[in-house]
Amino acid sequence: MADLKYQPVPHDHESFLKNARKRKGFRKAYKELEEEYVLIREMLAARSMLGLTQEAVAVLMGTTKSAVSRLETAGKHTPSLTTLKKYAQAVGCRLEIRLVPDSYATRKRIRGRMESAGH
Numbered sequence: 212m213a214d215l216k217y218q219p220v221p222h223d224h225e226s227f228l229k230n231a232r233k234r235k236g237f238r239k240a241y242k243e244l245e246e247e248y249v250l251i252r253e254m255l256a257a258r259s260m261l262g263l264t265q266e267a268v269a270v271l272m273g274t275t276k277s278a279v280s281r282l283e284t285a286g287k288h289t290p291s292l293t294t295l296k297k298y299a300q301a302v303g304c305r306l307e308i309r310l311v312p313d314s315y316a317t318r319k320r321i322r323g324r325m326e327s328a329g330h
Contacts, residue, residue, distance in 0.1 A: 272301045
């Protein structure tokens, strides 16, 4: 494999968010993508912990750097579970997906919709 040296780009996420929140529509858009951003931060942290570049992860996954770049970008791509599993394995992790019960009010609202739909 080519001599790929990891050189992280400094990023102050809190400062970024502070400035971005000033833009019209940002809060709504960010909230809609919040879960994706959380996953991407976890992916980047796992890759960083091993000191891997996108190129190195791509080699381990059997794909291209541009495909890894798309995986690490929110909102433009919805990867399959198979792809997420490959990424997790490449960065020394396992993928864990859970359904977390929402609040009582949400469950009650869903039951109400089911009843009104005749189920």
